[in-house]
Amino acid sequence: MMQTFNPDFKNTVKEKLQRQFYMHLLGFTIETIEIGLIEGRLQLEEKHKQHKGFAHGGVIATIADIVMGFAAVSLVPKEHHVVTADLRVSYLNPGVGEALFAKGWVLKQGRKLNFCEAEIFSIDGQGQQTLIAKASSTMATIQPHDQKPA
Numbered sequence: 001m002m003q004t005f006n007p008d009f010k011n012t013v014k015e016k017l018q019r020q021f022y023m024h025l026l027g028f029t030i031e032t033i034e035i036g037l038i039e040g041r042l043q044l045e046e047k048h049k050q051h052k053g054f055a056h057g058g059v060i061a062t063i064a065d066i067v068m069g070f071a072a073v074s075l076v077p078k079e080h081h082v083v084t085a086d087l088r089v090s091y092l093n094p095g096v097g098e099a100l101f102a103k104g105w106v107l108k109q110g111r112k113l114n115f116c117e118a119e120i121f122s123i124d125g126q127g128q129q130t131l132i133a134k135a136s137s138t139m140a141t142i143q144p145h146d147q148k149p150a
Helices: 009-017 020-024 058-073
Strands: 029-034 037-043 083-089 100-108 114-121 129-142
Touching: 009 029, 009 058, 020 058, 029 058, 037 058, 058 083, 058 100, 058 114, 058 129, 100 129
Parallel strands: none
Antiparallel strands: 029 037, 037 100, 083 129, 100 114, 114 129
């Protein structure tokens, strides 16, 4: 069972999401914030696609990274930060349809490292979901005394 070290984790995640400028540029939105679990959605537009009309692999990797990273953020103390130490994405099917749905969770919680997984689905016009990618990451926790001033 996951344990959060921040009883106000939902507000902390929401505050940190406001500063996720690349996420906003893409148009990705978070729908679910739970302990060790984040879900979000992206309405697919032409700007998200590669030359064959599929969702670009970089877009898929980015939203996987976001949901896994914030799943880890939900567990750490408020003044701590989380950064991606490792990211692996396996592409299973082309990302076609009207939207992408991303679900990320912490698989194993640790003090300095959280091991996370994600699944990315495409959603067609009838609401049918197809698993298009699986991802895993190691998220490193940065403590306040380790942070350099911005």
